Amino acid sequence: MDRSKLNVSVLQMDVAIGDPDANFAAVKRMLKEAVGREPKPDVLILPEMWNTGYALDRITELADENGERTKAFFAEFCRTHQVNIIAGSIAEKRDGDVYNTIYAFDREGRLVSDYSKIHLFRLMDEEKYLKAGDKRGRLELGGVQAGAMICYDIRFPELARTLALEGAHVLFVPAEWPNPRLHHWRTLLMARAIENQMYVVACNRVGISGTTEFFGHSLIIDPWGEILAEGGEWEEILTTELDLELVEGIRRQIPVFEDRRPSLYRQSDEG
Numbered sequence: 142m143d144r145s146k147l148n149v150s151v152l153q154m155d156v157a158i159g160d161p162d163a164n165f166a167a168v169k170r171m172l173k174e175a176v177g178r179e180p181k182p183d184v185l186i187l188p189e190m191w192n193t194g195y196a197l198d199r200i201t202e203l204a205d206e207n208g209e210r211t212k213a214f215f216a217e218f219c220r221t222h223q224v225n226i227i228a229g230s231i232a233e234k235r236d237g238d239v240y241n242t243i244y245a246f247d248r249e250g251r252l253v254s255d256y257s258k259i260h261l262f263r264l265m266d267e268e269k270y271l272k273a274g275d276k277r278g279r280l281e282l283g284g285v286q287a288g289a290m291i292c293y294d295i296r297f298p299e300l301a302r303t304l305a306l307e308g309a310h311v312l313f314v315p316a317e318w319p320n321p322r323l324h325h326w327r328t329l330l331m332a333r334a335i336e337n338q339m340y341v342v343a344c345n346r347v348g349i350s351g352t353t354e355f356f357g358h359s360l361i362i363d364p365w366g367e368i369l370a371e372g373g374e375w376e377e378i379l380t381t382e383l384d385l386e387l388v389e390g391i392r393r394q395i396p397v398f399e400d401r402r403p404s405l406y407r408q409s410d411e412g
């Protein structure tokens with residue numbers, strides 16, 4: 142893999158509520174379509190909680206125990222097709238608790254990183270059913286430094302900034318972000334890209350779940366804040382090449398990381 146270029150594909154899919162079998166079948170179909178395209182993607186990304194959707198009242202019974210089904214499926218798919226995958230996030234059961242967890246697999250099928258959402262979204266009752274993670278989502282795929290955050294996490298600029306300071310050049314964001322907050326979704330993602338001078342690759346689901354409508358509009362944004370690809374409101378695969386040299390170029394042109402004054406940003410009562 143040429144480390145200065147990365148072909149990414151975003152799988153903007155619908156999610157069947159509370160039906161992991163149907164969702165695994167849909168993921169398999171879309172993954173096969175994505176890897177069959179030319180140019181073949183280096184990295185694929187799926188949306189948030191794609192295995193169960195927000196079937197929170199049944200989540201303990203539906204969640205993937207230690208992610209075993211997910212890990213087995215992606216280990217084989219990645220190895221067979223020689224592709225890296227940010228396996229969205231899934232509902233993962235661990236030690237009796239359920240987490241909203243990203244797994245990242247490299248092209249040999251190795252699990253290279255996992256990240257459980259650290260900010261639970263109360264408007265969708267996450268805090269009543271899920272346990273928050275307690276570490277950041279850092280990963281390296283084929284020499285490319287990246288970070289991962291999940292949906293509501295993008296409202297926390299400190300997290301994206303910390304990942305950028307730790308070396309991330311690309312931020313991957315699986316999401317289930319619904320109407321009526323399209324304006325927030327687009328603006329926050331663009332801001333995270335511009336302020337951190339990094340690529341943002343965000344995959345949102347489409348479809349309706351109960352009374353909640355998910356609008357898609359997955360986005361691939363460059364470190365200058367330009368939108369390279371944006372989804373519609375239907376299932377589709379978006380593919381774009383990221384030129385990673387642009388990150389360093391923009392960071393040299395406007396050196397925000399050198400110009401930071403962190404000693405002036407701390408509140409005296411900061412936790």
Ligand SMILES: NC(=O)CCC(=O)C(=O)O
Nearest residue numbers: 262292293317318319322
């Ligand atoms: N699944 C989520 O975290 C949704 C976040 C969201 O919709 C927001 O407005 O924030």
